[in-house]
Amino acid sequence: MSIPLWSLFIAALMLVLTKAPVAVAQSRSGGYDNAHPRAQQAALKGWGARALASHQNMIEAFPVFAAGVLVVLATGTLGAAANVLCIIFVLSRIGYTALYLLNLATLRSLVWGAGFVSSLGLMLLPLLR
Numbered sequence: 001m002s003i004p005l006w007s008l009f010i011a012a013l014m015l016v017l018t019k020a021p022v023a024v025a026q027s028r029s030g031g032y033d034n035a036h037p038r039a040q041q042a043a044l045k046g047w048g049a050r051a052l053a054s055h056q057n058m059i060e061a062f063p064v065f066a067a068g069v070l071v072v073l074a075t076g077t078l079g080a081a082a083n084v085l086c087i088i089f090v091l092s093r094i095g096y097t098a099l100y101l102l103n104l105a106t107l108r109s110l111v112w113g114a115g116f117v118s119s120l121g122l123m124l125l126p127l128l129r
Helices: 003-017 019-028 037-042 046-075 080-101 105-128
Strands: none
Touching: 003 019, 003 046, 003 080, 019 037, 019 046, 046 080, 046 105, 080 105
16 A cells, blocks of 8 residues: 555544544543533633644544545656655644644644645645656
8 A cells, every 4th residue: 555545544543543632631521421522522621622623623634635645646646745745744643733732832833734735735746747
């Protein structure tokens, strides 16, 4: 399997993995309310609210990245540039989550930008052929 496909798989896993800190925050705020988890999530403060925002942002970032990977696959532009862009995306998403939890907003935004630009770069790779 190619690096873009592995990256897509890892990014899909990250949709679930970024939920783990949210569940921890919910558990710490009176126990996980499985009957009304979204209401409980909406009431989270501080670290828990940041964990939720990070998780939601992963959900938002995934389709753009997935579209970029599909463009690369559909146009046959697999190669070093696609590999690097995919790795940048995955690493930036890991960093983004950590920086969000640590409340380092400016650095987090810069790392978010790197991930977003890498997704757009995947979509633009066919122009370089």
